[in-house]
Amino acid sequence: MIVTLAQKKIRFMCTLTFFFENIDNYDSESYNVKKRNRFHIKVKMKNINIKSIAQEAGVSRTTVSRVLNNSGYVNIETKKKVDQVIKKYGYTPSAFARYLHKGHSDIIGVLIPEIENPFFGEILKVISREAENHSLSMICFNSNNDGNKDIHALVTMKNYRIKGLIYTPAVDYQTEKERQRISNLLNDIAAPVILLDRKMDYYKNADGVFFDNFSAAYQATKALIEAGHTNIAIINAELNRVLARERQAGYLKALAEFSLKTKDDYIFLGDYTVETSYELAKKCLTLKDRPTAVLTCNNFTSLGFMKAANELGIHLKEDIVCVGFDRLNELEIMGIPFNYIERNTQEMADKAVDFLIKRLAAPERPYSQHVIMPKLVLRNM
Numbered sequence: 153m154i155v156t157l158a159q160k161k162i163r164f165m166c167t168l169t170f171f172f173e174n175i176d177n178y179d180s181e182s183y184n185v186k187k188r189n190r191f192h193i194k195v196k197m198k199n200i201n202i203k204s205i206a207q208e209a210g211v212s213r214t215t216v217s218r219v220l221n222n223s224g225y226v227n228i229e230t231k232k233k234v235d236q237v238i239k240k241y242g243y244t245p246s247a248f249a250r251y252l253h254k255g256h257s258d259i260i261g262v263l264i265p266e267i268e269n270p271f272f273g274e275i276l277k278v279i280s281r282e283a284e285n286h287s288l289s290m291i292c293f294n295s296n297n298d299g300n301k302d303i304h305a306l307v308t309m310k311n312y313r314i315k316g317l318i319y320t321p322a323v324d325y326q327t328e329k330e331r332q333r334i335s336n337l338l339n340d341i342a343a344p345v346i347l348l349d350r351k352m353d354y355y356k357n358a359d360g361v362f363f364d365n366f367s368a369a370y371q372a373t374k375a376l377i378e379a380g381h382t383n384i385a386i387i388n389a390e391l392n393r394v395l396a397r398e399r400q401a402g403y404l405k406a407l408a409e410f411s412l413k414t415k416d417d418y419i420f421l422g423d424y425t426v427e428t429s430y431e432l433a434k435k436c437l438t439l440k441d442r443p444t445a446v447l448t449c450n451n452f453t454s455l456g457f458m459k460a461a462n463e464l465g466i467h468l469k470e471d472i473v474c475v476g477f478d479r480l481n482e483l484e485i486m487g488i489p490f491n492y493i494e495r496n497t498q499e500m501a502d503k504a505v506d507f508l509i510k511r512l513a514a515p516e517r518p519y520s521q522h523v524i525m526p527k528l529v530l531r532n533m
Contacts, residue, residue: 200241209237259289261309261317267294270451271478271497278501279318286509295322306337316344316508321352324394344511346504351394359507360521361500365395368493368526369402372447372475377410379533381445385418385436387429387457388449399449418443429456437464448476469532489531496524
């Protein structure tokens, strides 16, 4: 039996109450009797469950379950009798037990890859608020871009009987075996799945909310070219990620459209972390033929670039122009103008929850995708 913290507190309080209410009556003749009674109360409290409540109330376990879950018919007198026993012992069934009974919970699961990333922080804030507006709770897991943690979280949420899942995959699962495994896990959850930000083209049983990464990189590179820059570098992630491939393709398309030669020395591939991006930025900024503009492909990449530029005494706009993905709150606070591609986190999260609610109401509706278009915020060209 799973013993809740509340039940433990009740046992302890019942023991203390009995002891202090009767302490003045203790004498040598009655002490052992009272001690046995006190011990008996502790034992009784220890075994309180649906079965013992049913026995004391003289009803079936099914009846007690109906009263606890407020489901099915129970006549008024029987309900009163059961409620009295429940109140007597302060019994509260575990949430997990209720979920097992109902077959699902009122919890939606959210699985993200980078909880420290402000982009996902903003998304979580909106999802939490929208879930509450629909009388749903939220449980969140962070995979830290680790496929094994991804799988562990999905198994855990399956056991929680979640009502729905909003999911950003930790990695781009490459092999057929990996893809089949993750697909099976998502199907086993037996709840609506909404993919967020990262695509899984091989998994068809999900709605999706995505950002147009190709258009974002294309528009940003085009804006730099139109501002007079012809030597434009890119700091991106390795191309085994869908996001990185889409952003790289947008960058290359803009260069080709303006008949600008692609320079391999200007393409830097890392892992979207501040540390790696800082090292790549130092290499970029110390090139003999240094670029006049740089496209940084996520907020951590932008921070790494800014750190390297600051250490090298290189100033934005005067020495080099940068356009990055996502607003940098740190720069906003310091009043430093920064060019960025805005990804509307409010719209992304709102649409993800909207898809989930609609899927719960109409499970057979056709699956659909919502693509959010980029907005360029140019302040320092």
